[in-house]
Every structure is written in C-alpha cells, then in structure tokens.
Amino acid sequence: MSITTFQTRIGAPDIECRYPVIIGEDRVLGLAYRWHRDWLVITSEGELNLRRPAVTPGSKRASGIDMAAAYLAEEYAAGRITATGLEQLRSEAPKPVTGPVPLLHPRMPVTxxxxxxxxxxxxxxxxxxxxxxxxxxxxxxxxxxxxxxxxxxxxxxxxxxxxxxxxxxxxxxxxxxxxxxxxxxxxxxxxxxx
Ligand SMILES: [Zn+2]
Known part of the structure; x- marks a missing residue:
C-alpha cells in the first residue's frame, strides 16, 4: 500500500473532450484525453502518451481515464508534476471560432x-x-x-x-x-x- 494516496475525481470535459483530473476542491493535476485508442495526459511537464490500459489476466481492461487519473496522482505524489487551479484552466480552455478552420486537426499528420x-x-x-x-x-x-x-x-x-x-x-x-x-x-x- 502506498503511503500517500490522493483521491482524484474527474471534472467536466472541455470542448475537445479533455477531462481535468482534480484533487481537493479545484486543483487540477492534468488533463486526460483519448486520441484514437490511446490515452494521453497534459501536465505541467507537457504531454505524454500513456497508450492503452493493461489487461490483467482474468479481468477486463481498466478504463483509460482511470489509468490516466492513477498515473497523475502518482506523479503528483512523487513531486514530478504541479497542479493548476480549475478556474485558470477553464479560462484558458479552447473556444469555438467563427471563421474557417484548417482541413486537418493539428494532431493529424498530412497524408x-x-x-x-x-x-x-x-x-x-x-x-x-x-x-x-x-x-x-x-x-x-x-x-x-x-x-x-x-x-x-x-x-x-x-x-x-x-x-x-x-x-x-x-x-x-x-x-x-x-x-x-x-x-x-x-x-x-x-x-x-x-
Ligand atoms: Zn440542430
């Protein structure tokens, strides 16, 4: 059993379907989101692809969001990432545009x-x-x-x-x-x- 366990909760997603992983009232450890089959997190240290949750024999694959939340809690407990306020994150959230958008999402390679x-x-x-x-x-x-x-x-x-x-x-x-x-x-x- 780990000494420090942070109870995390998942907040409402932004319009790109990125979920804030929150501890306490409003401290956000990072954003977690799915891209194709992988789960990625964005933290104070940048973006990381966690891939897919492992399948343990005899049980179903864990959910990606749970995997991401556990990862963030661990990183935070180890002092490797810092938290942000939920309010600040919301104010920086992506907003819809009125003009035309590019043909491809920035994560989509031009092929x-x-x-x-x-x-x-x-x-x-x-x-x-x-x-x-x-x-x-x-x-x-x-x-x-x-x-x-x-x-x-x-x-x-x-x-x-x-x-x-x-x-x-x-x-x-x-x-x-x-x-x-x-x-x-x-x-x-x-x-x-x-
Ligand atoms: Zn309609």
Whole structure:
C-alpha cells in the first residue's frame, strides 16, 4: 500500500473532450484525453502518451481515464508534476471560432489518406448543415466540436456517426437537446430523398 494516496475525481470535459483530473476542491493535476485508442495526459511537464490500459489476466481492461487519473496522482505524489487551479484552466480552455478552420486537426499528420478523409468529411458536413467550429478533421473516431446550422446547437460529435452507412444517410436525429425535428431535417437535406 502506498503511503500517500490522493483521491482524484474527474471534472467536466472541455470542448475537445479533455477531462481535468482534480484533487481537493479545484486543483487540477492534468488533463486526460483519448486520441484514437490511446490515452494521453497534459501536465505541467507537457504531454505524454500513456497508450492503452493493461489487461490483467482474468479481468477486463481498466478504463483509460482511470489509468490516466492513477498515473497523475502518482506523479503528483512523487513531486514530478504541479497542479493548476480549475478556474485558470477553464479560462484558458479552447473556444469555438467563427471563421474557417484548417482541413486537418493539428494532431493529424498530412497524408494523402488523411487529406482525402478530411475533404470527404467536410463535404458531408456541408451537405448536412454542420460546421466545424474548433479545429479541422480529427479522424472518424475522435471528438469533433461541431455547430448544427439548422438550430445553432453545438457540441462534440464523431464523424463515424455522421457519415452514414451502406450508402444510407446518417440518422435524421441530429443531436440531443432538440433540433428542428426529423421531418424538417428530411425535407431540407437532399440526401434523405435520394
Ligand atoms: Zn440542430
């Protein structure tokens, strides 16, 4: 048993789906987030990829966020990282932009495949009246902060849910929190009447 154990809790994610790992009232040890299958942390010492949680024989894989929180608590207990205030972190959190965003998310390497994927994704967004308002295409399974141009709602989406399957358009149920209704969505977007 370790001598010093810090009880951590996970705070609300920012619009890039990065979770603050908090001790006490409001001391943030770092941000934890998933990128593809890996979990990464951002601390006072920079960014580190923790990869995936180990699988222990006879039990399921631990959750990535728990792995990240345990790692941060350990680093903090050892004095290797320092904490930040939650308020300060919130004030520095990424904010949506009004202008155009780059084609690719900064973490996405510029390869032919990624560029093709991004071009297809942006065409799909335009067709379905969505707009990227934070950053470029992050890949199909990473969070993408989008604005619904039909009602003004914005939030985190995943392109894998938006691109449709088997040549079928995505569900006309666009997002939680109400939109303009499935019938109006179907009427507005030509893909639903093909
Ligand atoms: Zn909407």
């Amino acid at each position: 032919d495949r990624n560029v093709r994927g991004a071009v297809a994704a942006f065409a799909g967004l335009a067709e379905h009246h969505w707009r990227a308002v934070l950053h470029g295409f992050p890949g199909s399974d990473n969070p993408w902060y989008l604005l619904c141009e039909l009602c003004g709602w914005s939030g985190v989406r995943y392109w894998s849910h938006h691109r449709g399957r088997n040549n079928q358009p995505p569900s006309p149920y666009r997002h939680d929190g109400g939109c303009i209704g499935k019938d109006k969505v179907r009427a507005l977007i030509p893909a639903y009447s093909k």
